[in-house]
Amino acid sequence: MAIQAALILLLVIGALLIIGVPISISVGLGSLCAMISIVGFHNGLVASAQRLFTGMNSFTLLAIPFFVLAGVIMNNGGIALRLINCAKVISGRLPGSLAHTNVVANMLFGSISGSAVASAAAVGQTMSPLQAKEGYKREFSAAANIGSAPSGMIIPPSNTLIVYSLASGGTSIAALFIAGYLPGILWGLACMAVIAFMARRQKLPRSERVPLKEAIRVLWQAIPSLLLIVVVIGGIVGGIFTATEASAIAVLYALALSFIYRSIRLSDLPDILLTATRTTVIVIFLIGVSMMMSWVMAYTNIPALLADSLFGFTDNMIVILLIMNIVLLIIGTILDPTPAILIFTPIFWPIAQSYGVDPIHFGIMIVFNLSIGTITPPMGPVLFVGTKVAGLRLENVIKPLVPFFIATTFVLLLVTFIPELSLLVPELLGLFD
Structure with a gap:
């Protein structure tokens, strides 16, 4: 049966x-x-x-609708533009500086909103016209935006890491959040390395030097937005509040900031709530049906059969982790990260655990894999949003996106086989039990 x-x-x-x-x-x-x-x-x-x-x-899952709502508020509340201006100052006058600005802005906005799709849409809508005006090829600009947007799925707060915490049996969300910083930053740096190489080949222009006074003004304006990260992550790590409570605080903070900026009105709130509800319903329903599937898989003993197959093939940890990476990369091209995490964590985690892999390290590895899937055809949601924002066809973006695939896959291998990249910061902050 x-x-x-x-x-x-x-x-x-x-x-x-x-x-x-x-x-x-x-x-x-x-x-x-x-x-x-x-x-x-x-x-x-x-x-x-x-x-x-x-x-x-699940009380933990309440964090997801609140973080989604906070992201939608920020997307409509003028916060994205301030972060982009801040990114311009940070990226300086590097060759292809506007593309570098795109990457930094995605990292900043993604780390606050927790959504790669929202980041690709918000940052791409602003940066694409600016890059076109400076002579950047639209295909390259779109690839830089798409390739860097998923860094926000790893840099906290991250909804995918919350889902992994649930699927893995309660791995510390605070530790997972802090563990995501180095891998997420490495994702962004890898994209910037690709841009630096392409900028020299295509002789892309540099941005004009930002006067010191203007740079200070821009950074000052961005501080309130960036403080959201400090409040949310600092509160979780310091034990002041849980991830769920932090998500509610993020909503209140983003809402207050948007009203102070006068970028949203009370009349905008129904549309904002509706947008957040649509996204939340999809994610939460996916989690519910994935739990149904997990029950069937447990009954049919599929995880054990797959584990036995892997052990029968090899007992080398490096080979097994490589096989897991390959499977997750393939699955990520056809499945959304949420159901993929809920389905494959119960399958792969016991195998990884038997080799002494830390649950935090494994969580970053699996989320990094599936983040690459969001920019990979045929189902990659960030890929489709990024091409739509740029006004291009999918096939026009694939070729310039290939170097970003290669760079992020290289970082994935580093994250997989150098556990310290994920574990160093949580260990320094004393987040291990």
Whole structure:
């Protein structure tokens, strides 16, 4: 019966995805059919409803809608423009400085909003016209924006790291957040290295020198926005409040700041709430149906079978981690990070744990993998948003995006095989139990 349920699960999900049914519906219906085949029609309906509710009934998950709402408020509240101006000062007069500014702005905005898609949209809408005016090729500008946007999924606060904490059995969110800093910064630096190389080949212009007085003014204006990171992360690390409470504080802070900037009005709030609700519903429903699928996979013993297959193939930790990376990179091209984390963490984590891999290091590795998937065809959401913002077709962006794939994959290997990149900062701050 277990084999039959596993086949039904895979066949139903595969068939629905092929005909274009959304991932969440496909996973939910596939899991429901498999559960019915295991425990019967009535019990299957009851069990699926229970698993769906249990998957979404988590205090930790409340952080996700609040962080999403904070990101939407910042996207509409003039904060993105101030961060872009700050990024211009930071990137200085490097060759291809506007493209470097794009990367730094994505890192700053992504680290505050926690959304790669929002970052690609907000920063891309501002930077694309500026780069076109300076003579940058639109394809290259779009690639720089798309390639650097997912750094915000790793630099905290990160919704994907919250989901991983849930899937891994309660890994410390504070430690995961702090662990994301070095890998996220390395992602941005890798993109800047690609831009520096391409800038010399294409002889891209430098920005004009920003006068010291103007630079100080711009940085001063950006400080209130950047303080959000200090308040949220500092409060979590200092034990002042939980990640969920921090997310609510982030909403209040972003809302107050936007009203101070006079960039949003009370009449804008219904649209902001509606946008945040749409995004939140998708994410939370994905988590619920993924929990249904996890129950089926546990019953059918799929994780153990895959683990035995890996152990039968090799007992070398380096090879096993490479296989995991390859699988996750492939899965990331077709699955959203949220269901991918919920499905594959229970499969891969016990194997990694048996080799002594730290759960924080493993969490950064799996999220880094799936972040690359967001810019990879055929399903990459950041890729589609970035091309739409730039007004280009998908095929026009793939070639200039290849160097960014190579650079970020190289950083992924560093993150995978040098655990200190993820563990050093949390260890220094005493976040290990």
